[in-house]
Amino acid sequence: MSEKKKNNPKFTLNSYWIYIPLILFFLAMGLFNQGNPNAKEITSNDFNEMLIENDIEKIMIYNKSIAEIYIKKDVLKEKDRYTKNKKDNLLFSKSSNVFEYNVGDLQNFENQLKEAKQKxxxxxxxxxxxxxxxLDTIFSALPFILLIAIWLFFMRRMSGAGGGSGGGGQIFNIGKSRAKLFDENTKVKTTFKNVAGLEGAKEEVQEIVDFLKNPEKYTKLGGKIPKGALLVGPPGTGKTLLAKAVAGEAGVPFFSLSGSDFVEMFVGVGASRVRDLFKQAKQKSPSIIFIDEIDAIGRARGKNSMTGGNDERENTLNQLLTEMDGFGTESNVIVLAATNRAEILDKALMRAGRFDRQIYVDLPDLHERREIFEVHIKPLKLADDVNLEFLAQQTPGFSGADIANLCNEAALIAARNNKSAIHHQDFMDAVDRIVGGLEKKNKVITPKEKKVIAYHEAGHATVSWMLKYAAPLVKVTIVPRGQSLGAAWYLPEERKIVQTEQMLDEMCATMGGRAAEKLIFNKISTGALSDLEKVTKQARAMVTVYGLNEEVGNVTYYDSSGNDSFVKPYSEETAKVIDEEISKIIEGQYARAIEILDQHRDKLDVLAQKLLEKEVIFKDDLIEIFGKRPFEEQNTLPNPEDTSKNEDLL
Structure with missing residues (x-):
């Protein structure tokens, strides 16, 4: 019996049910106003006969067009002609004394009645x-019904149907928080074991976890609870994952939402949601509030005042500042936030007492990339030839999200080729697919263009092989990929700082493609667009950012705060000097590249011919042509800050 009760659906009151009695009421009103259902329509002859015989008791004229004629009851009993054509049913009664007559012209009808009464x-x-x-009621009310329906529809859409706590989809709950709650019923299953790498960041947040588990350890010594921690770093580095791991390790209620969830077109809604969020967090303390992409509401105030929603966003930020500074240390509520644009956040939000700690989540290094690969290959079926160490070296600059995408892409490539397991070559093909784009083997290229592309890519490979600080080449191809017609993959050295000689060698290797075109064909093409863009940025950084130019000197015109984006921080004379020095650096490396290629002209020709024959060559082919690099042992590790591919638009 108890099981039946459990299985019976519980009666719940739906707000839509209020519309049912309203609809029934309007239908009933319409039916009551439809006229007498027992009335029988008569002709003008019948009506004249009724007048002459004085059988009519009264006449009700509706809407100046229809007359309901009521026969005297005693006449109804005496004369059966008023009832002989009527039959009883659910709606009609033969004893009805009502008849219906179309009056036509109302003035003539009234005159006819007056004359008959006198005569x-x-x-x-x-x-x-x-x-x-x-129908008249419905059509007259239809515009208002449509307006109300459209208004209700937009109110529900703007309030986020189905989201938020306490039924945030309802219009009256539009000011409620939209945070997704993870508590004892829906626990966060992510722990630090699921977060590969990020050792420094995990150490920082470990103390927050320890405090939530054992706050007395800190408060008994007079310490205060940290109010918040801000996770800063490039996209895809695992900031959100780290915050979930903190909640999973601490085992406390975890409120998760995005900064854009506070933004609404209604005035005061954002601030109301902030208040409701912190109210819920205090009720469930100790707890964690995680605001992802906080720059959506935390942008510095007073800037971009021309934007329409600026005041509302500032009100939301003001409320957030008040809440973070308003609750006491005994409430055990910690705010975690993540952003990749910390430079635009408001200074009041960044001060101590609100976000006490800023934890930088950087791109993973070689060792951390290896750990991330080990996490993401667990669900994959791998072949024995997969070398994770080599894959970690081949993916400089990849974030955790990029590596996850790489593993998935390798699985898709293996499945596309009907393989039973994922091989090492599938991972390498996935790297090429992600970095260089999809191969376009059906792209029509003339033999002349193909020769130019081959010498262009051979020029890159030759110059980079002969320079000490240039990244060693891994693979060169003249098969079109993405928007480029040729590409070269390199394995940059992992550096924490970059010296002038290293930057110049990289620029020289980048100019090797155009230098080869000039040397071989005595002509240059538009194919070096991406190369020129890269070296121009490097040269400008050397002169205006890093202070590596002797003529300009040890000054930098870089403003990390971004406040001087519309102000040129140097004079016109200095601007002229900067332009001259940038051009001098680029042209100097271009001439240097031509000189190197001229010295190894025969080997350049051999390499270009091999590219034309095979379309793809690897490091072993360069060793066969040029021999081993005498300084190769210094260039074995990847640099996460550098690119691992040269693209050309040939």
């Missing part, structure tokens, strides 16, 4: 009334 001495009377039909 025959009639005792009847008539009266005018208004009657509305159901």
């Amino acid at each position: 025959y001495g009639l005792s009847l009377f008539y009266k005018h009334k208004q009657r509305t039909s159901l």
